[in-house]
Amino acid sequence: MQINFYTLSVFLIVLGLIGIFLSRDFIKTLIGIAVLESGVNLLLISIGYIDGRLAPILFNDELKKSAVGMVVDPLPQALVLTAIVIGVGLLAFGLAMAVWMNNRFGTTDVSELKELKG
Amino acid sequence: MSIEILPVLLFIVPLAAAFALYFPSRRGNKPSKIFTFLSLVANLIIAIKLFKYVVVSGPVITVFSKWVPPLGINFYADFMAVIWLLFGNMLAMFALFSSRLSYTWRFHGLILLMSAALNGLILSGDIFNIFVFFEILCLVSFALVAYYKRKESIEAGIKYFVLGSVASAMLLIAIALIYGKAGTLNLAGLSLASASWPIGFKMLVFGLLLIGLGVESGIFPMNGWLFDAHPAAPYPVSAMLSGIVIESSLYVLLRVKALVFPEPVFAKILLLLGVLTFVISEAVGFFQRDAKRLLAYSSAGQIGLMLIAFSINTTFGFIAGLLLFVNHLLSKGLLFISVGAMSDRSNSRDLNSFASESVFADKVAVITGGLSLLGVPPSLGFVGKILLFIGLAKASLLGVAYLLVPFIVIEALYIMRLISRVYLSDGKGHLECPGQLVAQWLLSLLLLALPSIVLTNGQLKNNFAKKIIKPINARQYVASVNGLTRKGIDG
Numbered sequence: 001m002q003i004n005f006y007t008l009s010v011f012l013i014v015l016g017l018i019g020i021f022l023s024r025d026f027i028k029t030l031i032g033i034a035v036l037e038s039g040v041n042l043l044l045i046s047i048g049y050i051d052g053r054l055a056p057i058l059f060n061d062e063l064k065k066s067a068v069g070m071v072v073d074p075l076p077q078a079l080v081l082t083a084i085v086i087g088v089g090l091l092a093f094g095l096a097m098a099v100w101m102n103n104r105f106g107t108t109d110v111s112e113l114k115e116l117k118g
Numbered sequence: 119m120s121i122e123i124l125p126v127l128l129f130i131v132p133l134a135a136a137f138a139l140y141f142p143s144r145r146g147n148k149p150s151k152i153f154t155f156l157s158l159v160a161n162l163i164i165a166i167k168l169f170k171y172v173v174v175s176g177p178v179i180t181v182f183s184k185w186v187p188p189l190g191i192n193f194y195a196d197f198m199a200v201i202w203l204l205f206g207n208m209l210a211m212f213a214l215f216s217s218r219l220s221y222t223w224r225f226h227g228l229i230l231l232m233s234a235a236l237n238g239l240i241l242s243g244d245i246f247n248i249f250v251f252f253e254i255l256c257l258v259s260f261a262l263v264a265y266y267k268r269k270e271s272i273e274a275g276i277k278y279f280v281l282g283s284v285a286s287a288m289l290l291i292a293i294a295l296i297y298g299k300a301g302t303l304n305l306a307g308l309s310l311a312s313a314s315w316p317i318g319f320k321m322l323v324f325g326l327l328l329i330g331l332g333v334e335s336g337i338f339p340m341n342g343w344l345f346d347a348h349p350a351a352p353y354p355v356s357a358m359l360s361g362i363v364i365e366s367s368l369y370v371l372l373r374v375k376a377l378v379f380p381e382p383v384f385a386k387i388l389l390l391l392g393v394l395t396f397v398i399s400e401a402v403g404f405f406q407r408d409a410k411r412l413l414a415y416s417s418a419g420q421i422g423l424m425l426i427a428f429s430i431n432t433t434f435g436f437i438a439g440l441l442l443f444v445n446h447l448l449s450k451g452l453l454f455i456s457v458g459a460m461s462d463r464s465n466s467r468d469l470n471s472f473a474s475e476s477v478f479a480d481k482v483a484v485i486t487g488g489l490s491l492l493g494v495p496p497s498l499g500f501v502g503k504i505l506l507f508i509g510l511a512k513a514s515l516l517g518v519a520y521l522l523v524p525f526i527v528i529e530a531l532y533i534m535r536l537i538s539r540v541y542l543s544d545g546k547g548h549l550e551c552p553g554q555l556v557a558q559w560l561l562s563l564l565l566l567a568l569p570s571i572v573l574t575n576g577q578l579k580n581n582f583a584k585k586i587i588k589p590i591n592a593r594q595y596v597a598s599v600n601g602l603t604r605k606g607i608d609g
Contacts, residue, residue, distance in 0.1 A: 013287075013291070016287075017284070020280060020283075020284060026276060029280060033280075033283045033284075033287075036283075036284070036287045037287060040287050040290045040291055040294065043291060043294050044290065044293075044294040044297075047294055047295075047297060047298040048297075075297070076294075076297065079246055079293075079297075082246075082250060083249075083290060086250065086253045086286075089253075089257060090253070090256075090257065090283055090286075093257055093260060093261065093279070094279055094283070097260075097264065097272065097275060097276055097279060100264065100267055100272050101272050101276065104267070104268075104269050104272055105269065105272075110276070
């Protein structure tokens with residue numbers, strides 16, 4: 001079966017959003033954020049993908065001259081690398097926050113957060 | 119030294135200082151604070167130099183590694199950007215200067231990183247770098263909001279974190295769609311390419327960008343985090359969040375809108391959101407009992423006013439927006455520093471008791487800041503609001519102006535309540551950090567002096583009104599980017 005990457009990425013994005021806004025546990029929210037980020041990264045990379053072409057890894061001079069017609073668009077791959085790194089940083093910070101939350105409130109249940117009103 | 123290096127330095131200096139902070143921080147909080155202060159002063163000096171150059175001789179464009187736009191990465195500093203940079207760096211310096219000595223190197227490092235991210239965000243000329251700087255800014259802001267690690271600040275941090283992560287994902291989706299359609303991420307390239315996009319696609323991308331940047335800039339349906347984060351953060355951070363962080367996201371939104379989405383329908387959407395933001399924030403702000411939360415609602419309201427001013431898209435609206443920005447940055451920075459410091463001293467944020475430990479400088483600061491935020495006649499806020507009304511009248515939007523008046527009165531009522539609480543307090547508290555006093559006096563002085571500088575300096579006034587301030591035009595932007603980069607590469 002042929003997988004359509006666009007459909008898959010939209011599915012992941014929607015799944016991630018549902019996970020973020022419907023789960024009561026902060027860890028599950030973080031998992032939702034991770035799924036959402038994967039979906040966005042898949043969308044970004046499938047935009048630069050051209051069917052039947054190679055990865056843009058150019059290891060010698062000859063390839064560099066002749067590769068334009070053979071490889072997929074390299075820019076989205078560079079962007080996705082950056083986005084993955086940023087996403088990992090974000091998730092790591094989120095997990096650190098979950099630890100603080102667990103130390104203070106004794107739970108990671110978001111519905112327990114009632115210090116602030118409004 | 120060529121002038122093109124200045125925008126890069128604005129980003130590199132605080133970033134390098136944040137890493138070099140390791141050495142002074144080993145000797146304690148005081149050397150760490152002095153080092154941070156000196157690097158922020160260096161930043162301010164660079165920003166002043168850049169401001170002077172741009173006012174006299176037009177935009178500065180820095181191209182990295184000789185890739186001419188629409189390819190490659192560039193920094194673009196035009197008149198609007200240097201105003202943001204000048205006052206943003208000034209506020210960062212004052213906020214750090216007023217901070218308490220008990221804040222450790224973590225706080226100083228995060229403030230430096232925040233300053234670097236803000237400068238990069240304002241200068242960046244392509245949309246993916248905007249995303250990267252936006253992410254740095256978000257992460258630093260989450261960490262600073264949760265700095266105290268109290269129950270309340272962790273809760274505010276978590277709310278902000280969830281909304282911010284979703285916002286950045288939406289921004290990245292918009293970037294992916296834009297790249298798929300245009301094949302470039304450079305704003306100059308995009309402003310040429312976007313003319314042929316179908317309106318439905320533009321609506322989709324604009325909606326995603328609006329969610330992405332709107333969360334951070336506190337536009338109405340997405341600003342729920344703001345009212346928790348501002349009170350929970352340490353007071354220098356509240357001052358920076360309210361004075362420059364939300365405004366610089368607004369700036370990026372306005373710039374992308376002006377270059378890529380020039381159709382009037384998008385300006386109308388922003389105008390509507392601006393009115394909603396202003397009306398709802400002021401109406402809810404009236405009922406607040408918490409002094410810092412009250413100021414946060416007023417910040418969201420002022421963002422609404424700026425959005426209205428800039429989306430009228432005439433010269434009057436543009437000047438009004440700039441004046442409202444400068445006025446809000448200085449007065450709200452001053453208010454947050456004084457009110458936050460007072461409520462830290464009295465250990466209460468309740469409107470009835472927060473001012474029990476005030477000192478004389480607090481009274482002066484709150485009166486100056488509050489009155490100029492409201493727009494009492496000699497202040498910049500007054501000029502900004504009058505110009506806003508003239509702009510609305512000239513764009514035949516007088517109905518909007520009538521709608522705004524009652525809510526401006528409501529804001530005046532609750533800010534006056536704050537002022538009266540501080541004014542009537544006995545003023546016998548004792549100060550723990552003299553930096554706070556100096557920052558308060560200097561900011562008050564600046565607020566009092568600026569209107570007369572802006573309004574009486576003939577040369578400045580002529581340049582402001584006639585030559586420099588024009589609504590950004592996509593064609594001019596592309597022409598200046600391409601023209602200057604060619605010149606830079608040939609020369």
